Amino acid sequence: MLDGGHARPALGRAGQREHGELRVARPGRGEGGAGRPETAASLPAAERVRVVQELTRDGEVATQVTSRLLQRPRVAREAMRDDDTRFTVNRAQFDNSEQTRDKVRERMPAVRRIEHTIEYLDLVGSCHSYVATLGRLVPRMRGQEFTDDERETVRRGIAKVRGAAD
Missing domain, CATH: 1.20.5 (Single alpha-helices involved in coiled-coils or other helix-helix interfaces)
Structure with a gap:
């Protein structure tokens, strides 16, 4: 998350970031804070997904959360198995590349x-x-016999070549 517009440093102590994940010390769970809050654990997965979607309605928040989630190899691998997700990510990469090329063309x-x-x-x-x-x-x-269908297929091919050249 951002703190005053600057990324917080990754630290390995309870209540601070470690390897891109927020570790929070919880009473009775030791310094590692490996457990989730009981409220979240008691909700069905579909409800937790709905809550996350609600919290990420803001584009900036959604961008930061998505970026961090995709930095988890398992999450990225699973997400890319979905055809729609993979298509959307590939389209975004293409659009970003095209935008970069346009900027380079303008400058040079x-x-x-x-x-x-x-x-x-x-x-x-x-x-x-x-x-x-x-x-x-x-x-x-030369000298081979062609059926009417073969001759017509060649004619259509030649017409396509002429059309593409015009």
Whole structure:
């Protein structure tokens, strides 16, 4: 948690942070404070989940809690088994990367020119690859009989190539 805008240090004593978890000394439980409060322990799991959701309605709080929870290897592993969660995390990573790229492009116009050159070379290379592949295949296939379906499939493929090039 934040204390005056600054992260509290990780300390190993009761009532202080240790390895990303808050350890609180509880009466009758020794200095480690390993047990949970009786109130939380008596609630069903669904109710505890509802309470946590309620407490994390604030975006900043939710971000901090989620970040800390995902730093637990077991929690992260279990969370990533859910397809929707994994998709959402991957989408966020992509969006963050895209935002970073946009900032770099704004600050350094030369980057966009370099990207243009790379994209141009990719396009030219794809064209050469396509022509080279056809140059190998077409001579080997001369004289072969094609069904009407095969000819139509090739025509559709050529139309797709022309459409993509336009």
